[in-house]
Every structure is written in C-alpha cells, then in structure tokens.
Amino acid sequence: MIIMNYIASFILVGLGIFCIATKRNLLKICIGSGLIDYGCNLLIVSVGFHDGGTAPIFAIRELTRASFFVDPVPQALTLTSIVIGACSTAMTLSLIIMIKKQYGTLKADKIRRLKG
C-alpha cells in the first residue's frame, strides 16, 4: 500500500515542476511550487510509516522493546516542512502582488526586464 504513497508523491513533485516550467500565469507558478512542497511532505511522512504501527504517543514507562509504532521523526520533519512551505507560498504571493502593481500583468513572459 505504501508504495502508492511514494508514487503519488513523485507524481505531485513532477506535476509541480511541469506547472512551473510551462504555465505562464504567476499564480499558477505559485500553485506549482506549492505542489512540489506537498509532494515532499507526502514523501517524508510515508518514509516513517510502519504497517500496523500505533501512534507514537507513550508515557516513558509504557515504552518497551515490544512497542510497535510509526516513526515520529518524519512527522516532526513534515510539520517543519509544512511551515516552511506556507512561508514560501506567502512570500511568493506577496511578491506577485507587488509585481502586479508595478508591471500591471501576471504573465511570466511579459515580466522580463532582466535578461540576456
């Protein structure tokens, strides 16, 4: 089952890159970079999954060698990565707002004053 997660995460990343590379609208580019983030998050959280494991919440004396739970580290990493992704999206959107004010367009192929 977990193999589906891996495939889905790489499809998400691929779609995100495709979106950034082909879509001319800046908002769609922002959505594309969001998709890459979601793909990464899905990948990390799948890495820590153990089939049949419980949630990793234990008091210190309940924890024995026999306890079987999913890996908590990737979940912590995913939380961090979600926060970073949200910052990234917020920052891209704020830049897009400013660009729309200055250039009057959202088309990526019209925003090319720096080139060559």
Added chain:
Amino acid sequence: MSEFISNFPILAIMSLFLGAFITSLLGRKNAVVRNVIVFISMALALIMMLALIKPVFIEGKVIGYWLGNWAPVADWAIGIGLEVDALSLFFGLIITVAVFVSGTYSFTYMSHDDSLVNYYTLFLMLSGSVLGLVLSGDLFNMFVMIEIMTFTAVALTAFRNTYEGALEGALKYLVVGALGSSSVLIGTALIYSQLHTLNLAQITALLTNDQNIVTGIAFAFLFIGFGTKAFLFPFHPLAADAHAVAPASISLMISGVLTKCGVYGIIRLVYCLYQNIDRPFVQYLVTAFGAVSMFICVTMAFNQHNFKRLLAFHSISQVGYVITAVGLGTSLGLASGLYHAMNHTIFKGLLFLTAGAVQHMTGSLDLDELGGLSKKMPRTCILFLIGAASISGLPPFNGFGSKWMIYQAAFEKSSQTGNVFFLVVCVTALITSVLTLASFVKVAQSVFFGQLNPKFENTKEVPLAMRIPMWILAILCIVTGIFPGSVANKLLMPAVNAATNTRAYVSAMMGEAYAAAHQVVHAGAADVQLIGVYSPMSWMLLLLSITSAVCLVAVLGSPEKKKLEPVVGANVPNGPMTPGSIPVTSQSREADERELITDDLDPKYESFFSGEHAEYSQVGGSDLFWGFKKNWRHYFSFMHEWHSGILNDYALYGACSLALTLLLCVLFL
C-alpha cells in the same frame, strides 16, 4: 576552558539570530542604538569563530555539540548536533569576515534608504542561517537553514523594491531557488528512508558500507540542491538577476557567502558523506558542472551593460573554478578549490563594494553612461584595480595563487590518469582567466577611464566609512596573495585533511568505537607539493618587465602605427556626451548601423563584441580582444537569447539538469 569553548559554535549562531531579534525590538527609534546592536552581534560571531582557530586548526580537534544535551542513545543519534571540524570552520571564518565587512559597509551605504530596521533584521538572520548551515551536523537542520537563507536573501534582493526589476529578480530567485531547496528535502527524505538517521556523522558511517540505488538517487537530489545554492550552470541566471538589483552589501553576501554554502554542501557531500570522490563518474560529474559554469558565465559577462550584472556573471564563473577544482578529487585539487573559494569571497566582495560605491555616489550602474570616474574617485579606482587584478589572476594578488594551483591540479590530474577530459578542463580554466581579464579591461575603461560624462561632473569620493571595509578586503587580497605558502599550511591543509579524514568526523560525534565498528577509513595527512617555479613576486617581476617592454614598443611605435591612430580615435565618441544625445532609441541606432554596414548582415550589432563603432559606449570596437569576440558573435547571440529572462525557462533548465543528473546517477553510481 576547553569545555567552554565547545559552546562557541552555538553561541556564534545565537549572537547573530538574537541580534536580529533585538534589532527589531529596540532599533526602531534610534539609528545609533540599532547600529551598535548590529555591530556587536557581528563582532561577537567573528571573535568566537577566531577563538575556535586554536583548538580546531592548530590542535586538530573536532568540536561536537549536542543541542539540549541529547547525546546518542545506544549508538543512535536522536538530537540535533553541531559539529565543527576544520572544513566547517574554514567556511565559518570566510562567512563571519564577509558578514562583518558587509555590515560595516551597510552603515553608510544604506543610509539613504528607509525602514532600515527591517534591513538589518533580515541581514542578521541571513548571516545566522548561513553560519548555522556550515556548522551544522544534521542534514535536516541544514535544509532548514537553507530555507531561512533563501527567504531572507530574496527579501533583501527585493529590499529596494522601487528599483527597476528588483521584484522580478527576487521572484525568479524564490521560485527557482525553491526547486533547489525541495531537491535537498527530497534527498534528505530518501536518505532517512534508507538509514533512519539525519546526523551527518552517522550517515557517513552507515554510507561507508551501504550504498544502494536509493542513496544514489538521494545523491543526485542533494547535489543539484546544493548546486542551486551555489548557482551552478543552469541556475546562474538567478544569480545574475538577483545581483543586478540587490543593494551592493547584499550582492557581497550572495556572491561571497551564499554560494559558499553550496560549495560547502558539495564538498561535504562528495568527500565526507558519500566518500565517492574517488570514483571517476563523480569526478566527471562535478568537474563538468564546474567547467561549464566557469566558461559560459565568463562569456555571458561580455555583453552586459550593467556593472553589477557583469560582476554577477564573473562571480559564478569563479565559483565554477572552485567546483572544478573540488571535483578533481586530489588533495591539491581540494586545497586549490578552498583557496579559490576564500579568494573569491575577498576579491568579489571588494569588486561589488566598489560597484556599490560608484552607485552610491553617481546613482548609476550603467556601463554606457559612466566613465572617467578615476579623476573624481581616485581611491575607489585604486581599490577596483586591486580587485580586478586579483580576479584576473595577476601576480602578486591572491587570484594568481589560487588559479595557479587549480591549473597545476588539473594538469597533474590529466597527466596521472592520461585522461583528455581533465586536460580540456585545464585549458578551459586558462582561457576563462584570459577572458576574465578581457572583461575587466572593458569595465575599467567604461567606468573609471575614458571620458567623463558631464552628468557626473560633481561626483565626490566615497566617505571614509565606506572605504575602510573595502580596504580591509583589499589588504586581504594582497596578504593572501603574497604569502600563499603560509595560507596553505595554516588554513588550507587542516581543512583538506578534515574533509578527507572522515574517521575523526564520525568519532567526534558518535564515539571512536562506533567509527571502528563501521570501518570508516582513516585517511593519512594529505601531501600537497607546489611546483618549484611558483613564486608570486618573481612572476610579478616578469609581468612588469613584459608590460614595460610592450609599452616601450608602443611608445616608440612605427610610423604606420602613428598613421593608424586617428582611425582608432574616430571610433570613440566625438566630444563629450551630452544628456541630450541619449534619447536616440536603440532601434534607430541599430537601423543606422545596418545601413552603414552592408557587407556583413549579421544580426548582432552589440557594441561590446561586434566590432562596430560604439557611439554610446566608452569601449570602442577596437579593443585588444576584438578579433576573438567578433568571431564568436553567433555564440554570443545564441546565449543572449537563451537567457530569455522568462521564469518558466529558467525553471525548465533547472528541471532538465535535475533529470539528467538523476539519470546519470541511476546509471553509473
């Protein structure tokens, strides 16, 4: 004392981050308070890094620190660690010195701008994250630091958001840079899936014996991720855009500090984590990326009309040198790469600061508009010439020393392996150096010599507060250039030994028994021999004598030459330029030139390389390298169109390089 000194890495990072926090709390009202806080936090970080020189470089220790005292349990690292070996400290020193210089320069340079408290908060956060990256011993922590670094750098690029193109450059940097950050994250996740640890020392130990196809894919992702941060070949347009619009102090940070993070990541990756630099495939991969960026960026610098954009392309070209040398896989290659990385920060920082000084005093960075400033700003001109001589590799400045070592390393590598590839790399490095000189001849002529634009008649010399940081860098250029031997012994060799000696790196964090159990190799001390003719002073004498001989011939001249002179003179603009003559549009100028030239219908009439007489440029078509540049005009034209300025294209180039690297790593690693 030795116990307390192990707290210095975290304290240095904290002093920068806390400085950012306190600046935004207390620095809003009073500029003096703000500047004092910023200065103290930068100076504290610098002093702590300097204090670490004795235990790390001289005594050869590796300082490990577990945050929150979460030491490993049953040989598994569970906390976040900081680990400072000589390689980390080498980059830490470069970073703190560059931060200090950039910060003190900003006090005067940024004084015309408003909302400076935001600038300094972001600036200190950027410095702290970069320092955190190189001192970190945890792969995910490195990713977090990379993200903080990218966000603050993007925000600072767009800081002067009314400046033409500032937002555009920032957006491109953010979106395509996020591609690189995501690559690092995917690489981290794949490594965790195989090894169940994020600690660099433990990854090193486990990867020694257990490399499979998934770790190979992770290598490709991490390599491209760090390559993005170093702005290697398909990512270099980002750097050019960001540099051209960012304030000069931030250009110093991007070129001198941020690219070093990418270089550090790649060195750590191939020498320490994977230890696969001995494999020919990795050598080809790293060296090819370096050599291509080195050559393409220097040729791109030819047709730039913006001072800082031109410097940006040179900056990536020099980073290409570093990566090329690192990819050779020999001790001499790594030593020369590190030496050039240090020199690159110094001379590139100096050049960006002089560009900033010109911009500060004249308000312009346009090479066609500036000119003759050596009369108005003689001291800045001297500083610029020192920087230009260093980057072009003229003795006795530091660029000569490191470039010489790189040529020697590439040549030795090709003679040892008998491989033509490394010989080509060596020749490319030589040609690139010549082209760098050609390009700086053009800049010097355009900005500091030539005719003075009447618009800048009242330009004054920059204030002393801005010249002091520049002089610090200029003196470093000369000192590290004249004494390459002691630089190599004191700074480079400990760093090279630390990078190759993974045994010490693992045992400092995980214990000696752990390293032994995983059969981590213990490399002996590296031995670097410079060939005998290497001596900056004698090469300078040779250069001076050749130059004076050429000058003598030129002065005496032949009658033919005297006859030619008026023709050459006719190519430069007639009389001083007046602002009124500028409104002629570029289209009509090109149309005029098309009419003039009927026998050559080439589409390019760019003044810098077509050889056409340049009406609005300080550099005529008749400069020293014209013949070369004219023959390459189709290539220049192609590259000009290739750098289209469209965000989608840059992302596509990046994605293609990622796909190619992935394919190669799956096939050959």
